[in-house]
Amino acid sequence: MRRDGMVDVRNDRQFFQSEVMRLMDRLYGTALRLTGNSADAEDIVAEAVARAWEALPALRDRQAFGGWIQRILTNVYVSEWRRRRARPMTELPNESVPDGELEFSLFRRLHQPFLLWWGTPEHAFLNKLLRRDIERAFDALPEPYRAVMVLVEINGWSYSETAECLGLPIGTVRSRLARARGLLQRALWSWAKEAGVSAAAGPAPGRRLS
Amino acid sequence: MSPRPISCEEVLARLFAYLDGELRDVEQAEIDRHLEWCRDCFTRAEFERRLKARLAQAGRASPPERLRERLKLMMARF
Structure with a gap:
């Protein structure tokens, strides 16, 4: 009392x-x-x-x-x-998603079938991924996509909580999230290639990965 | 009743909703069951799960000292 x-x-x-x-x-x-x-x-x-x-x-x-x-x-x-x-978050100049962006998958780029799981390129990639790479990939997302991504991945909110907070229909949250994931994975992939993390490229000189 | 068997395509189409905890219990159980025996989908799911965990870590950052000082001053006036 x-x-x-x-x-x-x-x-x-x-x-x-x-x-x-x-x-x-x-x-x-x-x-x-x-x-x-x-x-x-x-x-x-x-x-x-x-x-x-x-x-x-x-x-x-x-x-x-x-x-x-x-x-x-x-x-x-x-x-x-x-x-x-001075405009609502519901407006985006171009909401339509090019197929390549939505479909982009790091896993598909990295995965090689028939390798044992403990030695796979995708796990090596995750282990070598720098915190800074992830931060850069987040920060490079266009703002409305980034907001949805932060609310779901960082706050851990449900799609409906996210939709309510941003004043968006839940379908728009789903589509922005899918696009944001595609863009973010594409960014991580291009930096992975630069850094030589991916299986396709050899180790790049001059950059420590871990 | 055991969950309905589903294809790899169905799993992949709903994988992120599954990892985000957005599916109904019955759909969640269908994917759980599929992942128990399909190594390809399990490997994919594990990759996305680990990547999600790494993304969540980006939500923590050490603030600059000036922010700590600013907040201490502000809260001292409360």
Whole structure:
């Protein structure tokens, strides 16, 4: 039972500060993937923290803090993106998907049948894939595709949660996700070829892979 | 009742929805069952699952010190 208002505020503040600090890598990482640049990511995290503090009394289940503040942060990004672009996220200049993009599969490029699984090129590829390669591939996605990808792959949201947050029909989430995956895998593939990770190319000189 | 046998094409068409946890229980079970005996589809599914795990890691990044300081200052005023 709460008896002393001052103690409540102090407890709330301590809880809030320690949770924000604990979740900092996740909040900043998500914001960075959404915006693609540090300055915007920092502003979004700061805005999300300010909004979360204001809304804290409405959070009943303190165990849910992580998912709750992640949602606030994502909402800050979406409203900011809308404001800046002055157009809804539902509009894309060219939504139609060229077959090659949608169908692109890293696995098909890498996989060689009849090899034992522990020595396959696709597993070697995953082991040698650098964190920086993945970050670059995310950041290179056009913004609406990136947003869907971040909400599903990083936030771990369902298609319907993603659709609701972005104000999109669920079918559009599915098609953007498929296209985003194709584009991202194609980007990883081209860098893998440059770096000599793929089976087709020999090791490229001058780049350490692991 | 055991799940309906499905083809590799059906598995591949729904693989990402399966990995994203977007299928109904019965569809999920059909793919689970297929992956138990089809090595090609299992290999593909494992690759995509591991790639998804790597992508999820991109959502964590160490913030610059100035952001930590900014938030500490902001939260001290709460």
